[in-house]
Amino acid sequence: MPSTDSIAPLRPRIDARIALLTTLVFAVSVALIPLGQWRALGVAALALAAAGGYLGVAPEVWMRRWLGLSLLVGMLGLLVGLGHPARAELGWAGVAAAIAAKNAVMVGAVVLLSTAYGIDALLDALRRLGLPAPLVSTLAFMERYLHVLADERDRMLLARRARSVRSGGWRGWLDRGRLLGALFVRALERGERIEAAMVARGWDGQDLPPPSAPGRRRS
Amino acid sequence: MTNERPEANPAVRVSGLVFHYADGRPALRGVEMAIESGESVALIGPNGAGKSTLLWHLNGLLPGRRGLGLGHGHGPNAVGVGSTSADGPCVWIDGLPVTPKNYREIRRRVGLLFQDPDDQLFSPTVLEDVAFGPRNQGLPAAEAERMARDCLERVDLADAADRVPHHLSFGERKRACLAGVLACGPSVLALDEPTANLDPRARRRFIELIGGLSATRLIATHDLEMVLDLCPRSIVLDRGLVVADGPSMELLADARLMESHGLEVPYRLRECDVGPGRS
Amino acid sequence: MHLPDAVLSGPVTLAAGAFALGGLGYALRRWNSAPGGPPSPVVMGMTAAFVFAAQMVNFPVLPGVSGHLLGGVLAAVMLGPWGGAFVLAAVLMVQALLFADGGVTALGANYLNMGMIGAGVGYLVYASLRRRIAGPRGVIVGAMAAAWVSVLLSAGACALELTASGNWQSFLPVLGWMLLVHAAIGVGEALITGVVLQTVLRVRPDLIPELDSTGLASGNHAAIRQTGLAGLAVALSVAMFLGPLAWDWPDGLEWVGSRVGVIEETDGEQALSQPVAPMPDYQLRLPGIDSLKMATAAAGAVGTLVVFAAASVMARSLERRPRLVVAAAPAVGNGSGASTIEAGAHAID
Numbered sequence: 001m002p003s004t005d006s007i008a009p010l011r012p013r014i015d016a017r018i019a020l021l022t023t024l025v026f027a028v029s030v031a032l033i034p035l036g037q038w039r040a041l042g043v044a045a046l047a048l049a050a051a052g053g054y055l056g057v058a059p060e061v062w063m064r065r066w067l068g069l070s071l072l073v074g075m076l077g078l079l080v081g082l083g084h085p086a087r088a089e090l091g092w093a094g095v096a097a098a099i100a101a102k103n104a105v106m107v108g109a110v111v112l113l114s115t116a117y118g119i120d121a122l123l124d125a126l127r128r129l130g131l132p133a134p135l136v137s138t139l140a141f142m143e144r145y146l147h148v149l150a151d152e153r154d155r156m157l158l159a160r161r162a163r164s165v166r167s168g169g170w171r172g173w174l175d176r177g178r179l180l181g182a183l184f185v186r187a188l189e190r191g192e193r194i195e196a197a198m199v200a201r202g203w204d205g206q207d208l209p210p211p212s213a214p215g216r217r218r219s
Numbered sequence: 220m221t222n223e224r225p226e227a228n229p230a231v232r233v234s235g236l237v238f239h240y241a242d243g244r245p246a247l248r249g250v251e252m253a254i255e256s257g258e259s260v261a262l263i264g265p266n267g268a269g270k271s272t273l274l275w276h277l278n279g280l281l282p283g284r285r286g287l288g289l290g291h292g293h294g295p296n297a298v299g300v301g302s303t304s305a306d307g308p309c310v311w312i313d314g315l316p317v318t319p320k321n322y323r324e325i326r327r328r329v330g331l332l333f334q335d336p337d338d339q340l341f342s343p344t345v346l347e348d349v350a351f352g353p354r355n356q357g358l359p360a361a362e363a364e365r366m367a368r369d370c371l372e373r374v375d376l377a378d379a380a381d382r383v384p385h386h387l388s389f390g391e392r393k394r395a396c397l398a399g400v401l402a403c404g405p406s407v408l409a410l411d412e413p414t415a416n417l418d419p420r421a422r423r424r425f426i427e428l429i430g431g432l433s434a435t436r437l438i439a440t441h442d443l444e445m446v447l448d449l450c451p452r453s454i455v456l457d458r459g460l461v462v463a464d465g466p467s468m469e470l471l472a473d474a475r476l477m478e479s480h481g482l483e484v485p486y487r488l489r490e491c492d493v494g495p496g497r498s
Numbered sequence: 499m500h501l502p503d504a505v506l507s508g509p510v511t512l513a514a515g516a517f518a519l520g521g522l523g524y525a526l527r528r529w530n531s532a533p534g535g536p537p538s539p540v541v542m543g544m545t546a547a548f549v550f551a552a553q554m555v556n557f558p559v560l561p562g563v564s565g566h567l568l569g570g571v572l573a574a575v576m577l578g579p580w581g582g583a584f585v586l587a588a589v590l591m592v593q594a595l596l597f598a599d600g601g602v603t604a605l606g607a608n609y610l611n612m613g614m615i616g617a618g619v620g621y622l623v624y625a626s627l628r629r630r631i632a633g634p635r636g637v638i639v640g641a642m643a644a645a646w647v648s649v650l651l652s653a654g655a656c657a658l659e660l661t662a663s664g665n666w667q668s669f670l671p672v673l674g675w676m677l678l679v680h681a682a683i684g685v686g687e688a689l690i691t692g693v694v695l696q697t698v699l700r701v702r703p704d705l706i707p708e709l710d711s712t713g714l715a716s717g718n719h720a721a722i723r724q725t726g727l728a729g730l731a732v733a734l735s736v737a738m739f740l741g742p743l744a745w746d747w748p749d750g751l752e753w754v755g756s757r758v759g760v761i762e763e764t765d766g767e768q769a770l771s772q773p774v775a776p777m778p779d780y781q782l783r784l785p786g787i788d789s790l791k792m793a794t795a796a797a798g799a800v801g802t803l804v805v806f807a808a809a810s811v812m813a814r815s816l817e818r819r820p821r822l823v824v825a826a827a828p829a830v831g832n833g834s835g836a837s838t839i840e841a842g843a844h845a846i847d
Contacts, residue, residue: 020595023602024602027503027601027602027603028511028603030503030504031503031504031506031508031511031603032508032511034508065597065598066598069502069598072502073502073504073505076501076502076505076660077505079660079664079668079672079675080505080506080507080660080661080663080664081664082661082664082665082668082671082672083661083664083665083666083667083668084663084664084665085664085665095664099504099505100504102503102504103502103503103504103505103601106503106504106601106602106603107502107503107598107601110503110594110595110598110601110602111598113595114595114596114597114598119592119596120343120383122595122596123343123592124343126591132522132526134526134529134536134539134542134581134584135522135584135587135588137539137542137543138539138542138543138546138584138585138587138588139543139546139588139591139592140343140539140543141341141539141540141542141543141544141546141547142543142544142546142547142550142588142589142592143343143592144341144342144343144384144385144543145337145341145543145544145547146547146550146551146592147385148337148385148547149544149547149548149550149551150551150554152551153551153552153554153555157555173557173558173689174693176555176557177557177689177690177692177693177694178693178697179555180552180555180567180690180693180694180697181693181694181695181696181697181698182697182701183548183551183552184548184552184572184694184697184698185697185698185701185702185705187544187545187547187548188541188544188545188576188698188702188705189702190337190338190544191538191540191541191543191544193333193335193338194338194339194341194540194544195538195540195541196275196280196333196338197331197333197338197339197341198341198351198540199280199326200278200280200326200329200330200331201326201330201351201352201355201399201400201403202323202326202327202352202355202356202403203351203355204355205538341540
């Protein structure tokens with residue numbers, strides 16, 4: 001799991017909501033740049049680099065994330081390029097390369113955002129941007145218990161490895177599935193206890209109270 | 220029932236409490252007990268004796284909670300079926316019966332501390348979590364926040380208010396949970412294994428915190444050394460029944476009683492042959 | 499399955515986004531009118547956190563290829579179609595924003611493919627089967643069939659979005675490749691969904707909701723319509739497999755081939771004036787286009803058989819020893835429940 005914990009969020013002074021919206025607008029604009037318009041893409045990349053420099057995000061972070069994606073992007077680019085109108089001009093590989101270049105700029109923007117702000121601030125920003133209530137509360141509980149569940153999953157994987165002589169083949173496959181099943185039941189039972197604890201403190205089971213102190217978190 | 224006094228309303232009264240798990244196994248088979256206001260009582264017994272189930276009843280979490288969480292009116296399983304509703308209420312807090320009509324008031328009066336702090340701390344920040352109870356009681360945000368900060372001060376976590384719960388240590392999370400319960404202003408505290416999984420220093424600190432509270436306390440625990448420190452009186456629960464109820468010094472020193480219910484005489488009481496009379 | 503940024507063209511990105519917003523809005527409306535009341539936010543969040551955590555556990559599906567749980571059908575089985583769709587939306591948002599796993603601009607398309615088709619259409623298949631097959635068997639068979647069908651439909655939607663970003667004429671070959679790859683992924687999804695639900699059914703069967711409270715099921719009228727829709731979904735996936743056989747498959751490719759021929763005779767200027775741009779330097783005689791056709795159809799048939807065989811084996815083993823772990827202590831407020839589950843999971847074999 002690419003951890004967001006390992007890199008402390010930089011917490012720039014710009015409000016996370018503004019940063020989030022700016023990133024989205026930027027990404028959509030890049031998405032609308034026609035393939036082969038290298039100059040427009042270059043301008044976008046420069047703007048991104050400037051923002052990265054301002055926020056102090058190291059390019060390696062972006063590179064690592066993008067390299068993981070590049071194979072998939074390349075393959076899908078070739079699929080799209082199969083009959084793409086721009087193929088006459090750029091060639092098949094050219095279309096794929098143009099798509100990959102656009103993708104690199106867009107991923108760069110997202111990596112910049114997530115590295116600079118971190119999961120908590122971003123989800124808080126989403127909350128305050130007026131997402132529908134079920135989505136907001138789902139995100140809130142997901143954010144809170146993601147790490148708890150991930151830890152639990154890793155402990156279970158470790159315990160399984162400690163007990164199993166060999167984990168390959170059909171047996172290992174089945175074991176892994178059962179491990180997920182057990183993790184799921186644990187998650188749901190924890191959900192039951194969380195809800196009981198909330199009810200014990202007077203919750204009526206309906207809406208969550210709005211966050212009382214927005215945007216002041218620290219880790 | 221040695222402690223029942225009909226003339227005054229005890230802080231907690233439980234009478235004829237029967238409860239079955241969803242799969243039909245009995246959890247509580249007619250529990251009888253009463254706790255006076257200001258008392259500090261230990262609830263001891265082996266795993267699966269029904270201690271947690273009993274504590275959940277004090278707060279009205281059991282029986283008849285709506286389908287837990289999944290929201291489709293499915294029997295709250297962990298929750299099972301109580302046979303109590305037929306004969307009216309079985310639990311009273313300060314004379315107020317624990318019935319759905321009174322849940323709001325009951326939950327204000329009874330604070331329930333869960334064993335695993337991650338079950339209780341669900342908010343993105345510690346402060347929001349501690350303010351959750353007061354917010355549910357209808358306090359305005361500013362008032363609730365003031366109260367939350369007060370309570371964090373009481374558990375020595377004032378500087379952790381804006382931190383993210385999953386970054387706190389286990390001991391800190393435990394104390395944050397206690398602050399969240401205290402913020403509701405309860406007169407009765409039901410604590411489920413308050414010292415489990417704490418390191419010795421964090422345990423000591425938590426025991427001191429609990430000892431300094433003025434509320435009526437019912438503490439479910441396996442930590443018998445703590446019982447000797449905090450609770451003059453103990454109730455032994457086994458297989459859903461109260462099997463003993465009396466001064467902790469006597470009960471905990473009674474080797475036969477302790478061992479027949481999966482417990483053991485604490486070290487402090489061991490060196491003398493017969494427990495009672497020592498302090 | 500997670501489409502990255504920039505792969506889809508601008509118009510497709512916007513159109514998919516509009517569809518996704520519409521779907522989210524509809525789910526929101528139905529959500530409030532669910533008769534059993536909406537699922538609790540706590541369980542929604544826990545399911546989302548689980549799907550997220552589970553997606554990082556890899557399962558080998560083919561030599562050298564591994565897949566992971568997508569979770570749309572699983573979430574819908576637990577929370578109903580609307581709850582399931584919200585859970586997937588939350589998971590996709592976090593993945594896109596924090597890990598660039600699935601593009602932010604592709605969120606609409608990904609939600610369409612995995613949320614609306616995975617959880618929504620998947621639920622229709624699940625509900626219609628479960629209504630016909632009683633008990634835990636219905637849950638297992640329904641969910642596994644739904645997982646299989648929904649992955650294929652998602653792959654079909656992916657193929658549609660990808661070719662709409664390039665050229666419609668390449669739809670059939672792209673669809674063929676997508677289905678071939680996703681037949682394996684779909685079997686994996688069905689098996690993982692089945693094993694996870696099997697564990698839930700053994701340890702806490704009460705956690706799986708009855709159909710009637712999830713907002714889709716009540717009423718004969720609705721049931722008929724749903725059965726129709728589910729039938730459509732099944733027929734569609736079948737058509738996807740029979741399609742290559744029934745249709746004159748190489749036609750699309752021959753068209754491209756003829757263009758290549760044209761291109762060889764004309765210069766670039768003329769080529770550019772063609773309404774649909776041709777493909778220079780592309781040899782269309784891909785190795786064994788006929789074998790691709792056959793492979794896709796075979797994969798579909800084998801996959802369907804594997805999924806249903808596995809489902810019936812799992813369902814039967816569940817009925818043979820139904821009370822094995824049900825006796826595990828319900829976890830009232832302490833950690834002991836967790837250990838019983840772990841024990842339960844291993845008591846299975």
